[in-house]
Amino acid sequence: MSKVLMKGNEAIGEAAIRAGCLNYFAYPITPQSEVAEYLAHRMPEAGGVFLQGESEVAVSYMIFGAAGCGAIVFTTSSSPGISLMSEAISYIAGAQCPAVFVNIVRGGPGLGGIQPSQADYLQATKGGGHGDYRLLVMAPASVQEAVEMVMMAFPLAEKYRNPVMILGDGLIGQMMEPVDFPENLKTEPTNKDDWASNGMDTRGANSPNIVKSLFLDNKLLNDNNMALKAKYDRMKKEEVRYDTYNLDADYEMLIVSFGTMSRVNRTAIDNLKEEGLEVAMIRPMTLFPFPEEAIRQASLKENCKAVLSIEMNMGQMVEDVERSVQGKVPVKWYGTCGGDVPTPEEIMNFIKEQK
Amino acid sequence: MQKDVMFAGFGGQGILLMGKILALAAMDEGREVTWVPSYGAEMRGGTANCNVVISDRPIGSPVIRNPMHLVVMNRPSLEKYGPLVRPKGVVLINSSLVTADTGREDIDELTVSANDIATEIGSIKSANIVALAAFVARSQLVDFELLRECVKYEFSKNEKLININMEA
Numbered sequence: 059m060s061k062v063l064m065k066g067n068e069a070i071g072e073a074a075i076r077a078g079c080l081n082y083f084a085y086p087i088t089p090q091s092e093v094a095e096y097l098a099h100r101m102p103e104a105g106g107v108f109l110q111g112e113s114e115v116a117v118s119y120m121i122f123g124a125a126g127c128g129a130i131v132f133t134t135s136s137s138p139g140i141s142l143m144s145e146a147i148s149y150i151a152g153a154q155c156p157a158v159f160v161n162i163v164r165g166g167p168g169l170g171g172i173q174p175s176q177a178d179y180l181q182a183t184k185g186g187g188h189g190d191y192r193l194l195v196m197a198p199a200s201v202q203e204a205v206e207m208v209m210m211a212f213p214l215a216e217k218y219r220n221p222v223m224i225l226g227d228g229l230i231g232q233m234m235e236p237v238d239f240p241e242n243l244k245t246e247p248t249n250k251d252d253w254a255s256n257g258m259d260t261r262g263a264n265s266p267n268i269v270k271s272l273f274l275d276n277k278l279l280n281d282n283n284m285a286l287k288a289k290y291d292r293m294k295k296e297e298v299r300y301d302t303y304n305l306d307a308d309y310e311m312l313i314v315s316f317g318t319m320s321r322v323n324r325t326a327i328d329n330l331k332e333e334g335l336e337v338a339m340i341r342p343m344t345l346f347p348f349p350e351e352a353i354r355q356a357s358l359k360e361n362c363k364a365v366l367s368i369e370m371n372m373g374q375m376v377e378d379v380e381r382s383v384q385g386k387v388p389v390k391w392y393g394t395c396g397g398d399v400p401t402p403e404e405i406m407n408f409i410k411e412q413k
Numbered sequence: 414m415q416k417d418v419m420f421a422g423f424g425g426q427g428i429l430l431m432g433k434i435l436a437l438a439a440m441d442e443g444r445e446v447t448w449v450p451s452y453g454a455e456m457r458g459g460t461a462n463c464n465v466v467i468s469d470r471p472i473g474s475p476v477i478r479n480p481m482h483l484v485v486m487n488r489p490s491l492e493k494y495g496p497l498v499r500p501k502g503v504v505l506i507n508s509s510l511v512t513a514d515t516g517r518e519d520i521d522e523l524t525v526s527a528n529d530i531a532t533e534i535g536s537i538k539s540a541n542i543v544a545l546a547a548f549v550a551r552s553q554l555v556d557f558e559l560l561r562e563c564v565k566y567e568f569s570k571n572e573k574l575i576n577i578n579m580e581a
Contacts (some may be wrong), residue, residue: 063433063440063448089452172452233475234433234448236440325473399476 061236066201066226067092067134069237070160071100073208074132078245079158080106081131083120085113085139088172089228090162093134114139118146125155126269128254130212130245132158137166137178140186147221148187151286152271154253156215159193160208160224162231165397173397174228174318179374182225183346190283192290193223194297195345197316201235207343209243214297216248218289225345227370229318229399290347299343300352303327309338311409312356314379315368316342318399323368326405337409345375353382362387364412368405369393414469416554417477421462421494422486422507427541430567431484432463434545437563438555439467447475460489467554484548486527486541487511503552507544523551 064072071093074082082101084094094110101108111117117133121143124131135143140161150157163178165171182195194214198204204226211222251260255267273279301320304327315323320341327337340356342349357365365383367376369391376391383389392408394400418435422428432448439446450463464477483498484505485491491511498504500519509528525547531540542564549560 061440063437063446228452229449229475232450232452234436236446321472322474324471328473399474401476401478402474 061238063234064201064237065092065232065234066204066229067162067231068096069201069205070134070208070224070226070231071096073205073239074158074212075100075104075106076239077209077212077243078247079130079132079212080104081124081129082106082108082133083111083117083124083131084108084133084135085111085117087114087136087139089164089231090134090136090160092231093160093162114142115146118143121157121159122146122150122153122155125150125157126153126255128250128256130156130216130247132160132212134160134162136162136164136172137175137181138164138169140178140181144181144187146187147193148189148191149271150221151187151191151193152189152282153269154219154286155221155269156212156219157221158208158211158215158224159221160226162226162228164228165395171397172228174370174399175395175397176225176227176317176319176369177371177374177395178225179345179369179371182223183348183378191286192293192346193221194218194293194347195223195225196299196343197225197345198230198343199301199317199320199341201230201233202237203343204230205237205239206243209240209245212245213243216245218293219253220286220289225317227318228397294347297344298347298349298352300349301341301343302352302356303339303341304331304336305338305340305356307331307336307338308361309336309359310361310363311335311337311412312353312359312362312365313337313339313368313409314342314353314365314375315339316345316375317370319368319370319393322400322402323405325402326409329402330406330409335410335413342375348378348382350378350382353379354384354386357383357387365389366409366412367391368400368408370399371395415466415472416468416482417464417466417480418482418484418548418552418554419462419464419477419480419494420484420486421460421490424459424461426461426486427538428461428486429463431541431545432465434542434560434563434567435549435555436465436467437566438549438560439465441559441563442555444469445472447472449475460493462490462494482548482552482554484544485511486544488513491515503548505544505548505551507540509540521551523547
């Protein structure tokens with residue numbers, strides 16, 4: 059199929075439909091409102107449902123309800139909206155329902171700003187809501203990758219019966235790039251008769267499926283949470299995804315960076331190479347599970363003097379980078395948190411200062 | 414080789430569309446391209462701008478602080494972005510609305526009375542296409558014939574506009 063020029067937000071909406079998701083509930087918020095705008099006309103056209111809730115809280119429980127009934131369902135929002143949804147996300151994880159959440163991150167805390175930011179890294183990877191749960195989190199660095207990750211998110215959510223989050227930023231949502239929609243990422247409907255509240259047809263009248271996250275019996279709660287843990291351990295084994303740049307070189311510094319920020323670093327790495335300084339990069343594509351082992355191995359390369367976590371926030375992923383490097387080489391952080399995307403020159407200056 | 418351009422003016426002048434049509438033409442040439450709008454508390458009559466980056470290699474940062482080329486459709490944009498253009502860049506000024514110039518000698522300055530030309534050929538709304546055509550003719554960022562095709566494609570729902578824009 060030939061490429062089309064599309065805005066990230068619209069491409070995300072189209073990707074969900076092409077992945078086979080025909081249920082979308084949402085509430086508008088900058089910088090992702092174009093997803094709802096696009097799907098308001100495209101969903102009915104595709105035979106699906108778009109319903110705008112009265113708030114993000116309402117939307118998140120529509121997602122829970124639909125997922126609990128066995129539907130393939132997703133929503134999109136931005137940081138403050140995701141905070142409002144976090145209670146339901148915790149419930150959905152506890153009740154083991156598949157659902158996809160897209161967070162086109164804006165600056166925070168509070169209402170913050172609306173420019174590109176990566177300040178929801180910790181919220182996405184370490185909780186957001188309460189209790190023992192994890193989300194499978196993917197971070198796209200281009201509109202094309204946003205499309206692919208959205209299309210991968212639905213089968214992953216089904217596979218693990220767990221919410222999957224796509225963590226983008228304002229630039230991914232607002233930017234137009236050429237996109238090619240993959241044909242092979244359609245989500246196959248799975249049989250959910252053993253857990254979903256999908257009608258009593260296949261069950262006896264006395265054995266309804268109950269979708270819940272309340273387990274007052276200590277043992278039952280422990281069993282449920284250990285089942286969750288087993289899923290998260292399996293994700294760590296099977297779902298780690300990352301990209302590398304200039305990793306074959308004899309590099310002096312290793313950058314760890316995701317999403318939009320990683321693109322700027324790529325330019326900085328190219329420019330530094332011309333100046334005679336070799337720098338490599340590992341770009342986590344999944345933020346949970348985190349590519350710990352790849353980063354650890356890369357940090358141990360002979361001439362690697364430092365590992366640099368470069369993020370558009372005040373230093374969040376750097377904690378996971380430190381955990382991965384395990385103190386073998388110094389880990390430093392660089393970033394901005396006001397909404398300005400650092401320039402390649404700023405990144406180059408920071409790297410040179412570390413020499 | 415990476416090239417970039419900023420389009421700037423009032424909301425309603427078709428600033429974002431100029432960038433989009435250029436991006437379409439670049440995509441059709443098989444090149445890498447990004448289009449980034451200013452977004453936020455925007456309103457009709459407020460300022461609007463967008464950056465287009467065209468490259469033969471995957472594009473790093475799509476956000477450009479010092480553009481290579483600049484197309485300004487109104488005066489505030491010239492004052493704000495004129496000084497930021499990199500030396501040797503093309504700066505196209507819509508002289509129908511902007512009487513000033515950049516005052517710089519290290520750039521290739523081009524004035525086009527886009528609104529007047531557009532009014533003459535039938536619709537003042539085509540001022541953006543007039544400016545875009547003049548800019549592409551000067552900067553050679555994309556093939557001019559291909560740009561014509563992209564203008565036709567973008568206005569394919571309205572034949573009258575195509576004719577006006579083709580003259581532009």
